[in-house]
Amino acid sequence: MSGAKISFPHSSNSFLRIALVGQPNAGKSTLFNAVAGYKAIASNFPGTTVSFTETRLRIKDKIYQLIDLPGSYSLSGCEPAEKVTRNYLYQHPPDLIVNIIDASTLARSLDLTLELMELGIPMILCLNMMDEAKRKGMEINISALSRILGLPVVACIANKGAGIDQLFEQAQELLTKPQKPLPIKFSQDVEQVLEGLRQALKGVPERIGLAERFFLLKLLEQDPDYAQTLNLIGEEKIEQVNKFQQALKQSHGREPDEVICSERHGLALSIFEKVTKIRLGKITGFQEKLDFWLMHKYLGYGFMLIILFLFFAFVFWMGKFLEEPLLGWFEQVQNFLSATLEKSLLSTILLGIIQGIAGGVGIVLPYLLPFLIGLSLLEDIGYLPRVAFLMDSFMHKIGLHGKATLPLVLGYGCSVPAVMASRTMENPRERFITAILATLIPCSARTTIIFGLLAYFLGPGWAVFIYLFNIFVISLIARIFMRFQPESADGLIMEVPSYKLPMTSAVLKKTWFRLREFVIIAFPVLILGSIVLSLLEFLQLIDWLNQALKPLVVYVLGLPEKTGVTLIFGILRKELTLIMLAQALGTTEFLSIMTKSQVVVFVVFVVFYIPCLSTLAVLYKEQGWKGVGSAILITLFISILIGLLFRLILSAIGYG
Amino acid sequence: MTLDQVRENQEVIVRNFLGGFGFRRRLYGLGIYPGERLKVLNNALMRGPILLEVRGVEVAVGRGVACKVEVELCPEQK
Numbered sequence: 219m220s221g222a223k224i225s226f227p228h229s230s231n232s233f234l235r236i237a238l239v240g241q242p243n244a245g246k247s248t249l250f251n252a253v254a255g256y257k258a259i260a261s262n263f264p265g266t267t268v269s270f271t272e273t274r275l276r277i278k279d280k281i282y283q284l285i286d287l288p289g290s291y292s293l294s295g296c297e298p299a300e301k302v303t304r305n306y307l308y309q310h311p312p313d314l315i316v317n318i319i320d321a322s323t324l325a326r327s328l329d330l331t332l333e334l335m336e337l338g339i340p341m342i343l344c345l346n347m348m349d350e351a352k353r354k355g356m357e358i359n360i361s362a363l364s365r366i367l368g369l370p371v372v373a374c375i376a377n378k379g380a381g382i383d384q385l386f387e388q389a390q391e392l393l394t395k396p397q398k399p400l401p402i403k404f405s406q407d408v409e410q411v412l413e414g415l416r417q418a419l420k421g422v423p424e425r426i427g428l429a430e431r432f433f434l435l436k437l438l439e440q441d442p443d444y445a446q447t448l449n450l451i452g453e454e455k456i457e458q459v460n461k462f463q464q465a466l467k468q469s470h471g472r473e474p475d476e477v478i479c480s481e482r483h484g485l486a487l488s489i490f491e492k493v494t495k496i497r498l499g500k501i502t503g504f505q506e507k508l509d510f511w512l513m514h515k516y517l518g519y520g521f522m523l524i525i526l527f528l529f530f531a532f533v534f535w536m537g538k539f540l541e542e543p544l545l546g547w548f549e550q551v552q553n554f555l556s557a558t559l560e561k562s563l564l565s566t567i568l569l570g571i572i573q574g575i576a577g578g579v580g581i582v583l584p585y586l587l588p589f590l591i592g593l594s595l596l597e598d599i600g601y602l603p604r605v606a607f608l609m610d611s612f613m614h615k616i617g618l619h620g621k622a623t624l625p626l627v628l629g630y631g632c633s634v635p636a637v638m639a640s641r642t643m644e645n646p647r648e649r650f651i652t653a654i655l656a657t658l659i660p661c662s663a664r665t666t667i668i669f670g671l672l673a674y675f676l677g678p679g680w681a682v683f684i685y686l687f688n689i690f691v692i693s694l695i696a697r698i699f700m701r702f703q704p705e706s707a708d709g710l711i712m713e714v715p716s717y718k719l720p721m722t723s724a725v726l727k728k729t730w731f732r733l734r735e736f737v738i739i740a741f742p743v744l745i746l747g748s749i750v751l752s753l754l755e756f757l758q759l760i761d762w763l764n765q766a767l768k769p770l771v772v773y774v775l776g777l778p779e780k781t782g783v784t785l786i787f788g789i790l791r792k793e794l795t796l797i798m799l800a801q802a803l804g805t806t807e808f809l810s811i812m813t814k815s816q817v818v819v820f821v822v823f824v825v826f827y828i829p830c831l832s833t834l835a836v837l838y839k840e841q842g843w844k845g846v847g848s849a850i851l852i853t854l855f856i857s858i859l860i861g862l863l864f865r866l867i868l869s870a871i872g873y874g
Numbered sequence: 875m876t877l878d879q880v881r882e883n884q885e886v887i888v889r890n891f892l893g894g895f896g897f898r899r900r901l902y903g904l905g906i907y908p909g910e911r912l913k914v915l916n917n918a919l920m921r922g923p924i925l926l927e928v929r930g931v932e933v934a935v936g937r938g939v940a941c942k943v944e945v946e947l948c949p950e951q952k
Contacts, residue, residue: 294899296899475899479907509932709936711935
């Protein structure tokens, strides 16, 4: 592991690089975190939003670069994560690939192994989750597998730390004596076609800089991305490629990509059968029983509601428990400072900084921390894919599919992780729509406003109504999106992993990583925003702002003029709206100044209008300016429209 | 028949996919190939996604996906 002497993060080219590659859920990240500790640096890959993580790794006094690539079922690049993995592997070929396999899904996982071997990069196979395989009744002959593949194979149980040292010792050994894997041969007629193509395209793969066998197979597979490289090789050669594709198609009666994939899969199955003794090879009875209830077509929804309710109850309870002492402490610091310091520009900035930190640490973290712990727990247990399954039909009605459920549910906690989670969606359209919709879900901060204002002053019925109305509006917007960008053809195709007992260390580490990601993105924004607001106050620009917002606040929404500035604060942090409202109105007895209908309009507007700065920051990271711009325009438009609508309806029916 | 018409607890063999390159590759990724045996664990007929067992692994596919997977009942169940 990295020690104190290592300099971050410049000399990245001087170390040998080890890439972790495997199918989703094979335990890559568990393995990575087991060796990376807290040193992992999240980096963004150019052109996409799916990231990979890297770290320094010390094996016996030598330092390596370890890269955790996103989970990929194959190197076809059909999903964004696969594209990242594939582009990384051939734009910066690592010195060693560690292919991690969930041993309990060996038959299917070997497909990727065989495809990776075609790249001609030294490789080591890591059979993870050996305990799970045993539970399913599988016995794997590791030495036979190693012999057939011609690769070193190490068994391990990454979440218990078993076999990890051995894996990296083997890796080091292979790096000192690098050996390219020998590809396993397909059936004779396919090999003949391949040989013919090789002769016809002599010298081309070298010129493009790709491993020959990998390149030729991708050409035969008619892989859409490789079609572009065809332009590089000239028209006459393209005809050659077509000829060989046709040959495969005719001899097998199927598309060439089907032929090659089936060849690979056939090889994988035959290897699997040679090295495994299966006594059961079935889903365990426990999982089957549990899924009967949890994924039941009717009862499943009931269990889902109970589980989500418990989850949010936990978050609110923990959040309140943590928030009060923290806020109290920060208030003391603030009071002390404002009492001792003279009012000057500097002290104003200092107080702004402290207010920013107080908001981040005292208000956001108390809710985010239990939320992320709970989320990691649900995730590690394996419940979230079940939610996606249950919600699939509803999501189709609004032009998305089951996988969009997770980001939207996350939105009730905090929009930041919700927007981040949208990257699991397969295509750009779904990623974009999911990210935008997620910002419209009332997060826990907006929930405090709904409860603190509406439920407290006008009764809990109003709060329930707002939540339902919010879902209605979101569905409506999603349907409008559907008009403009029709639903893509593919629907839900998702592995439902087996239930696992969550490991405390894994849950905590995952929470820590996500928390850090949030802190890095959001804290600078929070602190900067707080400074700006303190300055506004110092320079006495608040009245000026209220004047500037008057047309919207007073004429359109019919709210008291003083509430204008609270909306600006709300963009900084939603909870601030409530705090600032008390400050702006000079009382917490809001009904003495605002009418009931004004309270309703105010809350409705706050629930829907512009996402907070932290959310906009992640939106920028995930979707660029297009995402930020669309989110601001859409939310502004909706919130003004709905605010006006509520004002008119409430006055028409003569409500308070 | 297509996968969406299969009843719960019936086992089928995959015959053909009525979809393009990306569609096939995503199913391949989960081990669903022509010739592979699947068990339908959960299928609320006419609506919602379908839960399958593929070699000891649970896989969920949307109804739209299932409509594009041609299957045949395993001989012992006909």
